[in-house]
Amino acid sequence: MSYKEQWFGNIRADILSGIVVALALIPEAIAFSIIAGVDPMVGLYASFSIAVIISFVGGRPAMISAATGAMALAMVTLVRDHGLDYLLAATILTGVLQVIFGFLKIARFMKFIPRAVMIGFVNSLAILIFMAQVPFIFGINLITYVFVGVTLAIVYILPRFFTAIPAPLIAIFVLSAIVMYTGIDMQNVGSLGTINQSLPTFFIPDVPFNFETLQIIFPTALALSIIGLLESLLTASILDDATETDSDKNQEARGQGIANFVTGFFGGMAGCAMIGQSGINVQSGGRGRLSTFTAGVVLIFLIIVLGNWVVQIPMPVLAGIMVMVCIGTFNWGSFKYMATAPKSDAVVMLLTVVVVVYTHDLSKGVLAGVLLSAILFAAKISKVEVRNKGLNAEASNVYTVHGQLFFASSQDFVSAFDAIEPADRIIIDFSDATVWDDSGVGAIDRVMGRLQPKVGSIEITGLNPSSEKLVNTLAAYADSGKKAGQH
Amino acid sequence: MYKKILVAADGSDHSKRAVQEAVKMAKANPGANVTLLYVIDYEKARNEILQSQGPDGLHLERRKHLQPLEEICRSAGVHFETKILHGAPGPTIVKHANETGYDAVFIGSRGLNALQEMVLGSVSHKVAKRVQAPVIIVK
Numbered sequence: 001m002s003y004k005e006q007w008f009g010n011i012r013a014d015i016l017s018g019i020v021v022a023l024a025l026i027p028e029a030i031a032f033s034i035i036a037g038v039d040p041m042v043g044l045y046a047s048f049s050i051a052v053i054i055s056f057v058g059g060r061p062a063m064i065s066a067a068t069g070a071m072a073l074a075m076v077t078l079v080r081d082h083g084l085d086y087l088l089a090a091t092i093l094t095g096v097l098q099v100i101f102g103f104l105k106i107a108r109f110m111k112f113i114p115r116a117v118m119i120g121f122v123n124s125l126a127i128l129i130f131m132a133q134v135p136f137i138f139g140i141n142l143i144t145y146v147f148v149g150v151t152l153a154i155v156y157i158l159p160r161f162f163t164a165i166p167a168p169l170i171a172i173f174v175l176s177a178i179v180m181y182t183g184i185d186m187q188n189v190g191s192l193g194t195i196n197q198s199l200p201t202f203f204i205p206d207v208p209f210n211f212e213t214l215q216i217i218f219p220t221a222l223a224l225s226i227i228g229l230l231e232s233l234l235t236a237s238i239l240d241d242a243t244e245t246d247s248d249k250n251q252e253a254r255g256q257g258i259a260n261f262v263t264g265f266f267g268g269m270a271g272c273a274m275i276g277q278s279g280i281n282v283q284s285g286g287r288g289r290l291s292t293f294t295a296g297v298v299l300i301f302l303i304i305v306l307g308n309w310v311v312q313i314p315m316p317v318l319a320g321i322m323v324m325v326c327i328g329t330f331n332w333g334s335f336k337y338m339a340t341a342p343k344s345d346a347v348v349m350l351l352t353v354v355v356v357v358y359t360h361d362l363s364k365g366v367l368a369g370v371l372l373s374a375i376l377f378a379a380k381i382s383k384v385e386v387r388n389k390g391l392n393a394e395a396s397n398v399y400t401v402h403g404q405l406f407f408a409s410s411q412d413f414v415s416a417f418d419a420i421e422p423a424d425r426i427i428i429d430f431s432d433a434t435v436w437d438d439s440g441v442g443a444i445d446r447v448m449g450r451l452q453p454k455v456g457s458i459e460i461t462g463l464n465p466s467s468e469k470l471v472n473t474l475a476a477y478a479d480s481g482k483k484a485g486q487h
Numbered sequence: 488m489y490k491k492i493l494v495a496a497d498g499s500d501h502s503k504r505a506v507q508e509a510v511k512m513a514k515a516n517p518g519a520n521v522t523l524l525y526v527i528d529y530e531k532a533r534n535e536i537l538q539s540q541g542p543d544g545l546h547l548e549r550r551k552h553l554q555p556l557e558e559i560c561r562s563a564g565v566h567f568e569t570k571i572l573h574g575a576p577g578p579t580i581v582k583h584a585n586e587t588g589y590d591a592v593f594i595g596s597r598g599l600n601a602l603q604e605m606v607l608g609s610v611s612h613k614v615a616k617r618v619q620a621p622v623i624i625v626k
Binding site for chain 2: 234241
């Protein structure tokens with residue numbers, strides 16, 4: 001599909017779905033701003049700016065990118081300790097890092113992230129967003145519970161009968177009206193920040209341009225860039241499948257970077273693709289870049305027009321909508337997955353969740369999960385087995401080696417020959433084994449060294465060409481041992 | 488005569504029974520062809536991608552759902568083809584059925600109670616209402 005077709009191939013449906021997404025985005029952008037500890041405008045400007053920019057430079061048409069929960073959670077500490085300007089600087093740096101990752105073709109590294117880690121990622125994201133809602137739901141008063149309950153009832157039951165307007169919006173509208181009409185005393189968006197009814201403007205974040213600033217913002221920016229790319233590339237894969245079209249993942253990575261870079265200069269927080277909103281877009285018929293563009297433009301238009309009303313949204317309603325987002329984000333198949341998947345996968349998934357919930361940092365959880373699964377994988381394939389096949393026709397004692405011979409398995413390989421009986425002739429058959437590295441070759445060498453005093457001749461057979469090359473170039477036994485075998 | 492038979496299948500036990508009933512009909516109608524339709528909605532695509540490693544893992548996961556259904560057709564010696572479509576199950580099945588024009592459509596009922604049906608909606612009900620061909624809901 002040409003770039004022009006990606007824009008104008010589906011005009012009517014793209015505009016309609018873009019409007020639906022804009023409506024659904026507003027509560028989330030505000031809620032994620034509150035999670036991050038910044039003014040609602042920071043998330044709203046970010047959502048506008050990221051959506052509009054990514055519609056031009058992204059690699060996955062119809063994907064919705066904006067301010068997200070995953071990103072908001074990663075910036076909490078920076079905002080609390082250093083304030084908004086450092087967040088904006090970090091957002092710009094996040095953009096730079098993501099553009100670099102994009103040029104380094106980061107997308108191909110996605111396949112090294114095990115599915116167990118990705119499941120842990122979305123589950124811990126859901127748990128953290130839920131935890132962020134707890135102060136707005138529990139222990140306030142009875143009417144708060146009632147409002148949360150009614151919100152949940154509306155968002156889950158209403159769509160069965162009526163889908164033209166997103167149910168969360170109806171919940172917001174009806175319940176805000178009730179609060180305003182009855183004068184119930186309740187925390188609302190206005191009590192947590194202000195809404196500016198204006199377009200974002202360009203400014204350079206007020207931070208000193210020195211090494212100290214870089215030290216403050218770099219860890220956050222790195223975490224943000226990893227989390228953002230992870231969620232964006234995951235969302236892109238889902239959209240590829242759901243729309244049966246392909247996308248350019250590296251272009252998407254660069255696009256995310258450009259969007260964040262620019263957004264930082266317009267007072268917006270770093271964002272990334274949103275699985276849920278992209279789903280709303282695709283299910284509403286959005287297929288082209290125009291849908292993402294429309295979502296961003298309509299969002300800012302609505303804020304400029306309706307800003308006075310947005311501050312009236314009661315917090316229990318927003319919290320209720322966020323609970324819905326959590327329920328939708330959580331991978332409920334995980335429980336079945338934990339029962340059916342290999343134990344090691346289940347452990348990796350749990351570790352990812354535990355680390356994230358403990359550190360409140362998704363990137364640390366992903367790192368821990370990837371490391372553990374790499375270790376478990378190495379442990380799994382490092383089982384090398386030596387079997388004695390007895391005497392062959394030429395009265396040689398044949399040993400067959402099975403598995404992968406490398407640094408993690410070389411010890412087992414050597415000790416397998418500890419109890420070997422002295423014999424005239426021994427054949428070690430490597431047909432079912434591969435030698436991967438110096439340690440593997442060293443292990444063969446050591447075995448040869450130990451056996452030679454006890455054994456008349458040792459022959460090594462069945463090495464595949466690459467293993468043989470490695471052994472021939474590295475092994476010390478090659479001169480004496482090989483000759484011994486040729487007697 | 489029922490020549491073109493559609494089964495909307497999701498790999499559940501209900502859809503397995505629907506395939507069994509469709510096979511019965513196909514055997515009674517020489518030359519009949521059964522289409523196994525597997526619809527993947529966004530939520531399902533999300534979960535399947537999350538739980539499978541890369542495109543090959545995803546392919547295998549989906550084959551696992553369809554394989555038992557294909558086996559029912561194969562062992563009965565019925566002509567069949569498999570089709571995978573993306574979208575919301577109800578409307579996608581209806582659209583495909585009406586555009587292609589089948590002689591009969593089989594679908595498994597999930598057997599929901601009244602409350603579940605109100606909250607989750609019933610795909611089989613939608614299909615029965617909107618597909619032009621005769622629809623057989625298999626319990």
